[in-house]
Amino acid sequence: MRVRAGEVVLGLGFIGLMITLFLAFNWAPSVNINAFQAPESQRIFYWHVPAAWAAFIAFAVLFVGSALWFFKRSPLGWKLHIAGSEAGLACGLMAVWSGCVWGAAEWGTPWDWEDWRLNTFGLLTLLALFLVLGRQSQPDGVESRDTFSTFGLYGFVLVPLTYVATRIWVIRHPGPVIGGDEESSISGDMALVLMIGAISFTTLIVGHILTSMEITKFEQRLERLQKELDGE
Amino acid sequence: MAEALLELDGVTVRRGMGVVLNNFSLTVKSGECVILYGENGAGKSTVIETAARLLPMESGTVRHHGKIVCDGDGRRINPPKPFGLTLQSNCLVQSQTIEQRFQDVVSLCGKSFDSKPLLEDYKISNRRNDKIAHLSGGQMRKVAVLSGLIPGMVSAEPRIILLDEPDSGLDDTSVEMLVSHLHMLRNLGHAIVIASHDKRLFECATTMHDLSTAQSNRPENTDTWTVISKDKKYSLLNTKIGWKLNFSTLVSLQRNWLAALLVMGTLLSIADPLTLTDEEIILMGFTLAPAFTMGLIGDSVFKILAEHRAIDWWRSQHNTVPHSYAESALSGMIITAIAMQIFLQSVDLRIIIVGGLITLFTSIAVRFLQMSTIRLARSNAVFIRLLTPILILPWGIVVDYCAAL
């Protein structure tokens, strides 16, 4: 069986993630134990933040794909929509899961229903879940593609809202690490591990998007072959 | 020259995996009856549903009485005059009686009439006050077909009548009656479009159209329909029809109220309000939770209309379909008053109004989400409620605000 580009990129992403994990546990400095309720759990953020970052990239791909399908009826757009929603769901769930565990350790509660940033990010993940499950529940056709791409377009409004929310409505959740102000900056070694994590997650998600697009291509080819077999 | 009542101009429509209508045009004038025939899948139903504003178009325009009602840019404007519509599916609310159904149709036309003679013609007058769910398949079809004919029967002015396979499931006597009525309505000046394979209906046609070529025909029947109605003014029709549907089916009681009462009971089972007197936010949350639950269950009238494509019939007639907004707000206020008495042992009118507004806005949001997926082939299976947790955030903010009052 031939090796595909998507799978190679996926493998590279995996290696990067393992390196990040090794560095996070063995090399990155510990945080000030007086500043946190659960200082050890803080190491969750070496995957949590890159997962959230990768989720935003996936949501951006989802938006571009939705727009391309909705306005241009582009088959590439539909492939991007599918790949973006699946990757957004996976990375979103990882960020939400790790965030909830950290919240339980640090705050004593896994979720804060009054934090805009958590809620808008949670909604984006739910939107991705809706798109993935919803698509599986419907026959493929222009009606379902139009409806789901409309939701993809609406959902992207939440991305800038989430980013703004990190700056304006910080209640419990820490401020932004990427693109934040001086107060939110972290030490050099920590930033380096985080950056390796972000690059690894980005590589992984690119691999997933490529593989997912290939799957969509295969599914469409299979559909055509089935029709040919049916004699249509 | 006769007025063009229905115009489809350069219409392209995609459905499922392909393009069903490609740059299709059709003009139907007053006093004309166009019969669309052709193989299954040729696009006959698509023409009817596009003319009824139910399908989005890739390009082209649809005009009723010379005014654009929908186009390829996504505009969807209320039709200038009511029109008759019978789709392949009966689009009937099963828990309504025949009489209630006909009165709703007539009220949309701004008229009132006695349905008895018409029901006698079709031999269902004895079932006039029976629920539609209790009728046989053929009887239901008669009600659906008559719902499509009534806008023409109650109006002396020309109207559009769209019928998709009206003959399916009807007995021979009823088809004969239908043919006779179609002749009379056409001779009165209405514009009729019928999708059908039934050759018995072909004699009504002034034009036979196989979706690529049109052939003229000259019907011999010259009988004219005598209008059977009186003018009547109606206001807040969608609200009133929503109320009637709600009260005749008690659907809001079995869905929204039951869920709200269950939530209230569950909260009572886990905490004694008297031991929580210092926990103002928790008590306020308990007080406003039933109203929020009521809203999350969704608009009860939407649930009724979603059965058997009834909502499509209503959507074709008006952009706003019957709703239970007023009932939601009232129910929210009542349940909040009860919850206040239980959890706070007091009554504050401001909190009661907030409870009503929570139910109203939540059910509007849920209804909006449901309406967004109405076009899907399996809209009930689409997991749209996954998006409703976002409503918890504004609810939490309102609870905080009310606790501080």
Added chain:
Amino acid sequence: MEDKTYLSIAYLGMIFGLAIWTWTVVSRSRNLEQRINAMEQSLNIKSVDSDSVASVNDTNDN
């Protein structure tokens, strides 16, 4: 629970999720490719990539 337990739960959950997701995607891709190859061989045709929903328009136009 101890601080490190939370840390372990978080990472184990993420690793497990990531592994399942990647395995599903890769195996689905390989499975589809095998089915397509088998069908193409039985039909004796060359593979053509096109979207049946987006391309019907072109087919009808021709």
